[in-house]
Amino acid sequence: NCRKTSSRGRSVVFCPQWDQQPKMAGSSVFRPGLFNHKVAIVTGGGTGIGKAIAAELLELGCNVVISSRKAERLEAAAQEMRQQIPPSSPACVIPLPCNIRSEDEVKGLVSSVLQQFGRIDFLVNNGGGQFSSPVEHMSYKGWKAVIDTNLTGTFTCCKEVYTAWMKEHGGVIVNIIADMWKGFPGMAHTGAARSAVDNLTKSLAIEWAVSGVRVNAVAPGTIFSKTAMENYKELGPNLFKMSVPFSPAKRLGVPEEISSAVCFLLSPAASYISGATLRIDAGQSLYRSMWEIPNHSAWPKAPDGENQEALKDLLKPQSKL
Numbered sequence: 001n002c003r004k005t006s007s008r009g010r011s012v013v014f015c016p017q018w019d020q021q022p023k024m025a026g027s028s029v030f031r032p033g034l035f036n037h038k039v040a041i042v043t044g045g046g047t048g049i050g051k052a053i054a055a056e057l058l059e060l061g062c063n064v065v066i067s068s069r070k071a072e073r074l075e076a077a078a079q080e081m082r083q084q085i086p087p088s089s090p091a092c093v094i095p096l097p098c099n100i101r102s103e104d105e106v107k108g109l110v111s112s113v114l115q116q117f118g119r120i121d122f123l124v125n126n127g128g129g130q131f132s133s134p135v136e137h138m139s140y141k142g143w144k145a146v147i148d149t150n151l152t153g154t155f156t157c158c159k160e161v162y163t164a165w166m167k168e169h170g171g172v173i174v175n176i177i178a179d180m181w182k183g184f185p186g187m188a189h190t191g192a193a194r195s196a197v198d199n200l201t202k203s204l205a206i207e208w209a210v211s212g213v214r215v216n217a218v219a220p221g222t223i224f225s226k227t228a229m230e231n232y233k234e235l236g237p238n239l240f241k242m243s244v245p246f247s248p249a250k251r252l253g254v255p256e257e258i259s260s261a262v263c264f265l266l267s268p269a270a271s272y273i274s275g276a277t278l279r280i281d282a283g284q285s286l287y288r289s290m291w292e293i294p295n296h297s298a299w300p301k302a303p304d305g306e307n308q309e310a311l312k313d314l315l316k317p318q319s320k321l
């Protein structure tokens with residue numbers, strides 16, 4: 001009963017929940033059954049943002065494969081999500097462990113999904129992460145772990161899903177990246193990887209248009225979840241608390257604010273959108289950097305001349321300018 005007729009006689013979709021403020025966690029604003037019989041792989045689908053994406057897809061009737069390294073946590077998340085599926089829904093959720101850093105494991109994941117479901121309509125590359133460290137203290141191994149996960153892992157998942165299914169049948173891919181638009185001091189490895197995925201998204205959107213595959217990215221601002229916070233160990237609570245003033249919203253985002261955008265990009269409502277990156281950050285990327293630069297005199301001096309003299313005058317304690 002979401003369908004209404006507009007004044008021009010067109011059938012439009014109207015969901016009463018759209019009037020609700022705010023959106024309820026665990027309740028999609030999209031039409032129930034929107035993704036009935038579709039099949040999605042959500043990497044990192046057992047925690048945080050990925051779990052919210054998987055739950056919203058399930059609510060919309062999609063069969064969802066959640067995948068990440070830790071099998072037990074994945075199974076527990078799947079059990080929890082199963083409790084929310086109404087008996088009338090055709091949807092199901094299954095956990096399939098896979099480390100996206102391993103090409104063989106990704107190949108295994110894709111072939112298991114095709115064996116079990118016979119199709120893959122959606123791929124959400126959400127699995128990933130990083131640790132905080134200035135570059136000078138970052139080891140080669142640490143840099144590589146982050147690049148292998150966020151960049152190469154995304155490449156591998158995209159390539160395997162495309163060659164095994166989407167090349168012949170079409171599909172939609174959404175890559176989760178980050179707010180790296182001003183660089184990412186303190187987490188330069190992830191900034192470099194996510195920026196590369198932003199570019200990869202555009203290349204794939206063009207290369208795979210011929211197969212009817214749409215490829216987009218979502219760049220979240222600072223999104224709070226317990227698992228995201230725990231990743232940073234004892235630094236976690238402070239990192240997330242410290243981030244609040246840097247959001248124009250003056251609050252952090254939550255995973256459900258990312259999942260609705262991902263569902264939009266996967267849906268027919270986005271049928272003409274490809275190669276785009278949607279920033280979901282309340283404007284954070286347009287605002288202040290969190291990286292403090294202390295006062296210093298290390299910068300190279302400006303060239304001598306009349307402008308430099310005038311500038312010195314301006315900066316004198318009792319300048320008349």
Ligand SMILES: CCCCCCCCCCC/C=C/C(=O)SCCNC(=O)CCNC(=O)[C@H](O)C(C)(C)COP(=O)(O)OP(=O)(O)OC[C@H]1O[C@@H](n2cnc3c(N)ncnc32)[C@H](O)[C@@H]1OP(=O)(O)O
Nearest residue numbers: 128129130131132139141142145146149186222228231239
């Ligand atoms: C001062 C900072 C200013 C920045 C402001 C921050 C604002 C708040 C944050 C907002 C943005 C949030 C973004 C998010 O993405 S939140 C989600 C976080 N979730 C995750 O990151 C989950 C997944 N993460 C991981 O699995 C790991 O972080 C990692 C990708 C690194 C993989 O780890 P894994 O344990 O699987 O890898 P390895 O065992 O192979 O280790 C490889 C080497 O990596 C180095 N390393 C790993 N962790 C650390 C660490 N905490 N500190 C320093 N170095 C680290 C290390 O060299 C590892 O090798 P060794 O163990 O042999 O030394």
Ligand SMILES: NC(=O)C1=CN([C@@H]2O[C@H](COP(=O)(O)OP(=O)(O)OC[C@H]3O[C@@H](n4cnc5c(N)ncnc54)[C@H](OP(=O)(O)O)[C@@H]3O)[C@@H](O)[C@H]2O)C=CC1
Nearest residue numbers: 044047048049068069070099100127128129222223227228
């Ligand atoms: N929270 C935030 O503020 C932001 C998050 N992001 C990104 O969004 C995504 C989700 O993060 P979020 O939900 O917040 O944090 P979480 O830590 O809850 O999620 C990270 C997920 O990625 C999985 N993962 C990590 N490494 C691998 C791997 N090698 N293979 C497969 N799965 C892996 C983890 O599962 P497991 O350990 O079982 O493998 C976990 O489920 C991440 O890519 C994150 O970096 C981007 C911008 C901001």
